[in-house]
Amino acid sequence: MSTMFADTLLIVFISVCTALLAExxxxxxxxxxxxxxxxxxxVEKQSKKLEKKKETITESAGRQQKKKIERQEEKLxxxxxxxxxxxxxxxxxxxxxxxxxxxxxxxxxxGRVVAKLPFTPLSYIQGLSHRNLxxxxxxxxxxxxxxxxxxxxxxxFSALPLHELPPSRQVDFLAHHLxxxxxxxxxxxxxxSIILSRHTHxxxxxxxxxxxxxxxxxxxxxxxxxxxxxxxxxxxxxxFGPR
Amino acid sequence: xxxxxxxxxxPQPQLANGALKVSVWSKVLRSxxxxxxxxxxxxxxxxxxxxxxxxxxxxxxxLPLRGFLGIAGFCLINAGVLYLxxxxxxxxxxxxxGGTWELTKEGFMTSFxxxxxCVADSFTTGTVHFMSPL
Numbered sequence: 001m002s003t004m005f006a007d008t009l010l011i012v013f014i015s016v017c018t019a020l021l022a023e024x025x026x027x028x029x030x031x032x033x034x035x036x037x038x039x040x041x042x043v044e045k046q047s048k049k050l051e052k053k054k055e056t057i058t059e060s061a062g063r064q065q066k067k068k069i070e071r072q073e074e075k076l077x078x079x080x081x082x083x084x085x086x087x088x089x090x091x092x093x094x095x096x097x098x099x100x101x102x103x104x105x106x107x108x109x110x111g112r113v114v115a116k117l118p119f120t121p122l123s124y125i126q127g128l129s130h131r132n133l134x135x136x137x138x139x140x141x142x143x144x145x146x147x148x149x150x151x152x153x154x155x156x157f158s159a160l161p162l163h164e165l166p167p168s169r170q171v172d173f174l175a176h177h178l179x180x181x182x183x184x185x186x187x188x189x190x191x192x193s194i195i196l197s198r199h200t201h202x203x204x205x206x207x208x209x210x211x212x213x214x215x216x217x218x219x220x221x222x223x224x225x226x227x228x229x230x231x232x233x234x235x236x237x238x239x240f241g242p243r
Numbered sequence: 244x245x246x247x248x249x250x251x252x253x254p255q256p257q258l259a260n261g262a263l264k265v266s267v268w269s270k271v272l273r274s275x276x277x278x279x280x281x282x283x284x285x286x287x288x289x290x291x292x293x294x295x296x297x298x299x300x301x302x303x304x305x306l307p308l309r310g311f312l313g314i315a316g317f318c319l320i321n322a323g324v325l326y327l328x329x330x331x332x333x334x335x336x337x338x339x340x341g342g343t344w345e346l347t348k349e350g351f352m353t354s355f356x357x358x359x360x361c362v363a364d365s366f367t368t369g370t371v372h373f374m375s376p377l
Binding site for chain 2: 004005008009012115116117118119120141146149150152153156
């Protein structure tokens with residue numbers, strides 16, 4: 001039981017370290033490059049300019065003004081896309097690096113109950129929260145579940161020293177502004193707008209943004225975990241044979 | 244008697260236009276504070292949510308409050324307290340920030356994850372120290 005407490009603290013510590021490592025890798029590969037700094041400054045400047053222009057525009061504004069705004073929006077969209085491409089490098093590096101780390105941690109904490117939950121998780125989450133644990137007590141918590149929760153929490157905090165927030169509020173606003181238009185109805189019903197969105201890449205981008213702090217890295221890890229769960233035979237089956 | 248020297252206030256940092264730069268945290272508890280920078284106000288909402296998550300997570304784990312009642316209770320208290328703060332106490336115009344829903348969403352997922360971590364840790368601690376045999 002006392003090892004459970006130590007395991008809990010250790011997992012919190014590991015998630016803080018891995019979050020800092022991920023930010024460190026991103027800083028080395030992305031944040032300190034001139035291209036990223038230039039693109040980010042450009043995007044922020046353009047978005048503020050666009051916001052001001054849209055606030056002052058009236059219903060009776062001329063076609064020329066509206067065309068000008070559309071051109072600015074297009075320019076902003078392109079810059080934003082370039083910014084995302086620059087960030088993609090670090091995502092791949094982090095993905096590969098952490099796949100190896102996760103394999104190591106999974107084998108260390110395999111079969112160990114690292115915490116007790118005061119509730120029974122939903123059935124489709126139990127696959128994650130009770131992964132590779134003996135017994136039927138669904139309040140037992142496995143490493144991967146606690147690690148994912150800690151990562152969601154600390155990932156955002158770890159970006160603060162670098163004054164970078166993944167994904168930032170401005171990008172959030174930008175995405176709604178550019179991808180969904182300025183219609184107040186669309187703004188109020190984000191889910192509604194996703195369903196109506198005709199372009200898959202826009203839909204995916206909106207899903208990614210709505211997931212908030214669960215950045216692409218965590219999504220990747222989560223998906224990888226799910227795939228491994230589905231494909232790999234359970235260690236319990238190999239130890240005790242199929243039931 | 245002239246009395247002691249009046250304690251001199253440290254020089255207040257000034258902006259280029261002469262206005263005083265007021266610390267964010269000094270504005271938090273003032274109901275008449277003006278929030279010119281929207282991001283600043285959203286940051287305050289975000290950090291308040293994290294503080295509530297830690298406090299409730301520890302309390303819920305120590306009590307312990309089991310089941311989904313605990314989770315539902317956290318969601319209600321988290322959303323409710325912040326709503327009362329920005330709507331009744333600060334009386335800000337929610338439309339300036341995208342509506343009540345945007346303000347409610349701000350930092351909610353992160354605070355929920357933090358709450359889950361705190362509740363699992365404090366519940367585990369309670370289980371280890373108070374339920375394990377001596």
